[in-house]
Amino acid sequence: MPASPQGSQKLPGRSRIKESREYARIKSHGRRFGTGSLLVNWMLEPSCSRSRVGIIVSRKVGNAVTRNLAKRRLREVFRKHQSQLLPSLQLVIVARPSIARKSFWEVEQDFLQAVKTAQIRSAPSAS
RNA sequence: CUGGAAGGGCGGAGGGUCGCUCCGGGCUUCGGUCCGGGGAGGAAAGUCCGAACUUCACAGGGCGCGAUGCCGCGUAACCUUUCGUCGCAAGGCGCAGGGAUACACGCGGGCACCCCGGGGGAAACGCCGGAGUGACGGAUAGUGCCACAGAGAACAUACCGCCUUCCUCAGCUCGCUGUGGAAGGUAAGGGUGAAAAGGCGGGGUAAGAGCCCACCGCCCGGUGCGCAAGCCCCGGGGCACGGAAAACCCCAUCGGAAGCAAGGCCAAAUAGGGGACCUCGAGGCGGCCCGCCUCACGUUCUGCGGCAACGCAGAGCGGGUCCCGGGUAUCGGUCGCUUAGACAAAUGACUCUCUCCGGGCAGGCUCCGGUCUGCCCGCAGACAGAAUUCGGCUUACAGCCCUUCCAGAAUC
């Protein structure tokens, strides 16, 4: 598998959802389902050119170290696979407490399963 | 060598690909992009103390509230006309120096209590040495408390005892002994209790008692030593003064309040805010001149009793005059803010090499305790993530290193 010829792998701060109003809008108006240790809310925003992500990790997950690690891993997973997603996708990922015991590879599988179930991939893979 | 205790230190190293954040510089179509550099801890944690800093309040003082409580020394952020270093400069940096603050804390000392060892003594006890503990001003400023048990518990107390006198009865060696009772004396002994009103020895006495005396303890005064807390010695008093202030409290000292969500500035939007004077019912709360709440009163509206009047219920507003231009802003921006410096909060993902640690498998050696080699597994494996800064305390912590002490084994 070639190293993602299409699209960037960067994730600058503009690709992050940062305002409380946007979180509330996506969680109330978007679609929602859960897979594994994740709970995914998403909606399409045609006016916004790039897809964006926001991450919620509550205090039930663990202490500050555990919560920061979960947020970094979810951000890394989105960064690696953002080019395969639909453009102008607004995504809010909520982590469940079971994420504290999973490795990066397991979190990645959960995310890919969620993407497959939601059918928000941009184009079917070549193979 | 092994194990334990105390104290101190460390908390993997180096590299590659992709990515995040801040700063400086270049290019830019202002969206970005390239180069260089910086980027979590010993506890960053809990927020338990204290300080800096900021705003508000403030003549001074009082009441109230809170904290601290043997003595001495030392220490941070902070300031700096010092020194070094970086920079053209502004300025930054420093295991440098100097100055300042702490009733945070650390170190040392004193005293008290308890334990151990030594030696003195008949004992009580005090002496010497060591370890530990101490919220370590005052119980003669006052108020209150000390359950149960016990005769009596802070104004002491007479249950059993002991002693004296008197009465009754019995015995006989005829004025003594004993039984029972009454009046009194007595805190030495028994018993109760956590605690029984100085300890112990001698004198004294009917029996006793600081009633008297020696020693110890206690209280008062003085000399000397020590910066001081205190200590040594001398003299006097003749004993009164139980515990507890982590009960109320008293004394001394300190503390104005709130906290970077402090606070300053600005864009946009929306209509309300502040001050002075006069007037004004009651109660409660907020520590004390003001505000909020409730009730009453006045007034407006709505509903019900058919309407008005009136009553009930609910909701809203609380007077007048003058003056000022501002006020709010809760995940708006920016400054505060940092050679880490964010504001949905940056250190990550994958991987290679080395070396720690733990486990498993195989093989070699073996004094059968182990040891060496190779491979594999365990997120480099513990606790844990900066949010204004600094000092301290407390709590959590895989493993490793150093020093001292103790115990065991082996060798000399």
Place this chain on the structure above:
RNA sequence: GCAUUCGUAGCUCAACUGGAUAGAGCUUCUGACUUCGGAUCAGAAGGUUACAGGUUCAAAUCCUGUCGAAUGCA
């Protein structure tokens, strides 16, 4: 960030200003009643008073420190 309150039996709460054995209801278990079960009656079990120190003769209570939970303010 600051402030406040609370941890008592499996659950909900008591225990006065320290005084002895920590109490009540529900729950659980056992027995009785019943053909069986429910209800009822009787009995029993269940507690390191969150943890660790300290003050005191004596601590659930007073003091200090940890741990946990909840609430409020801007």
